[in-house]
Amino acid sequence: MSDSSPTVPHEGGFRPDLDISTERGGPHYAEFSEQVRTLMDKARFACPTDELAVEAIAVLSELNAKLDAHLVDEWTTPAGTRVDLPARGNLTLPPYEIEEATPEGVLATVWFRPYHLGGNGVTHGGQVAVAFDDLGGMASLVAVNGVCRTAYLKVNYRSLTPLNTRLTIRTWVERREGRKLFVAGTLHDGDRLCADIESLFIELRPGQA
Numbered sequence: 001m002s003d004s005s006p007t008v009p010h011e012g013g014f015r016p017d018l019d020i021s022t023e024r025g026g027p028h029y030a031e032f033s034e035q036v037r038t039l040m041d042k043a044r045f046a047c048p049t050d051e052l053a054v055e056a057i058a059v060l061s062e063l064n065a066k067l068d069a070h071l072v073d074e075w076t077t078p079a080g081t082r083v084d085l086p087a088r089g090n091l092t093l094p095p096y097e098i099e100e101a102t103p104e105g106v107l108a109t110v111w112f113r114p115y116h117l118g119g120n121g122v123t124h125g126g127q128v129a130v131a132f133d134d135l136g137g138m139a140s141l142v143a144v145n146g147v148c149r150t151a152y153l154k155v156n157y158r159s160l161t162p163l164n165t166r167l168t169i170r171t172w173v174e175r176r177e178g179r180k181l182f183v184a185g186t187l188h189d190g191d192r193l194c195a196d197i198e199s200l201f202i203e204l205r206p207g208q209a
């Protein structure tokens with residue numbers, strides 16, 4: 001569906017429950033996601049001949065037309081709800097695997113792929129921020145058992161973040177003042193600190209978008 005009208009009842013901008021799944025999209029959805037991520041890696045680095053570009057346009061147009069017949073709304077799509085897949089199957093996020101998610105904080109392994117290139121062989125800073133935003137949001141959500149939105153997110157880039165390397169990312173609620181959750185986080189390559197954050201997440205009121 002191209003509009004945002006929900007087919008599943010929800011409150012405000014979020015689901016009333018998380019509606020997580022390991023089956024939505026079918027048994028090959030993981031491989032489908034992986035192939036799409038691989039396509040993005042190739043697209044980032046390929047310099048196709050014009051002949052190959054024309055061939056790729058034909059193949060991709062045909063595939064996009066087939067997928068058009070199977071679009072669902074954001075409340076129903078597997079992307080973002082498949083907790084068995086990296087980053088819950090959400091292709092717009094850097095892939096990560098959760099090691100631990102408790103009210104004390106989130107510990108995950110994240111890796112940035114070739115398509116997350118910033119420049120000179122390392123990760124784009126915006127991609128690092130995306131990882132922190134999602135996992136800071138998750139730390140807030142688990143701490144208050146409710147959805148929160150980012151009010152601000154300051155990233156301190158302490159050293160270069162490599163691509164294609166399994167990195168350790170931690171996020172936790174450092175302090176809470178009513179609906180305000182001050183969330184800290186770190187990203188490490190082994191012992192080396194790549195980045196850390198200072199952020200504020202606001203717990204949404206019931207029905208708030």
Ligand SMILES: CCCCCCCCCCCCCCCC(=O)SCCNC(=O)CCNC(=O)[C@H](O)C(C)(C)COP(=O)(O)OP(=O)(O)OC[C@H]1O[C@@H](n2cnc3c(N)ncnc32)[C@H](O)[C@@H]1OP(=O)(O)O
Pocket residue numbers: 018020083098101133134135136137138141142148149150151152179180200202204205209
């Ligand atoms: C294992 C488990 C599996 C789980 C599996 C699912 C996991 C699933 C995880 C998903 C994780 C996704 C995480 C993505 C998170 C986004 O990316 S959200 C998108 C980015 N954020 C936005 O678009 C937010 C846009 N802004 C807004 O909507 C509104 O400004 C906000 C942030 C909701 C706040 O509005 P409000 O609720 O009306 O609150 P308001 O009264 O303005 O402010 C409340 C307090 O915060 C303060 N405040 C608000 N903004 C600021 C600011 N920028 N600076 C300083 N103070 C501020 C106010 O001054 C006020 O303070 P007090 O006066 O109470 O002391």
